[in-house]
Amino acid sequence: MFAFVFTLILIWLAMWAFFKFMYPKPPKEFMPKKGDVITPRDCDFCGYPLAEYRGVMETIPKAQIAEAEQKQISKLAAEVDAIKQQVLSHEAAAKDKAHQKTLTRQQKKQASAQYEQLQKQLFEKNQQLKKMTSWFFCNYDHQADFHARRAP
Ligand SMILES: [Zn+2]
Known part of the structure; x- marks a missing residue:
């Protein structure tokens, strides 16, 4: 029995070493x-499609955003503010x-389920807002x- 477990551990160690060697960690x-x-x-x-933190974001100059979109952006920004207020009052209640x-x-x-839901909404709305007000690129070349x- 001991020999069996020992063999298993050895095999596991060998596999671990192999994978460590084959798939080194990506740079920080x-x-x-x-x-x-x-x-x-x-x-x-x-x-x-690229993870947002790995790309380049650039704010779109306001003059280049169509009026209809600007309206949508203000509406979205107001919604984000409203959710932020709710998040704050949740946090205050949790501390009380x-x-x-x-x-x-x-x-x-x-309450904590609601709070999580609010955080999720806030994140999604913020992402929507970001997409409307900024360009996104893989890198500086793009x-x-x-x-x-x-x-022109
Ligand atoms: Zn690209």
């Missing part, structure tokens, strides 16, 4: 840092110990090519 700059948005976004030049004591377990559970093509 390719790994997302805290707060990085890892949702993919399509490059505005070539259409390739006297208030927390009046809640049942069920209510606390509900950014330059994009502008070269747009120039």
Whole structure:
């Protein structure tokens, strides 16, 4: 029995060493840092989807955004603000110990589910807003090519 377990451990170690050797860790700059948005976004030049933190983002000059879109952007921004307010009041309620004591377990559970939902909404709306107000590129080359093509 011991020999069997020992063999298994040896095999596992050999596999681990093999994979470590075959698939070295990517360099640090390719790994997302805290707060990085890892949702993919399509490059505005070539259409390739890339994790947002790995690409280049550029704010679209306001003059280049159509009026209809500007309206949508303000509406979206107002929605983002409203959700932010809700998130803040949730956070305040969570810190209020006297208030927390009046809640049942069920209510606390509900509140934290709501909070998570709000965070998700906030993230999604923010992403939508970002997509409307910025261009996104794989790299600086695609950014330059994009502008070269747009120039008259
Ligand atoms: Zn690209």
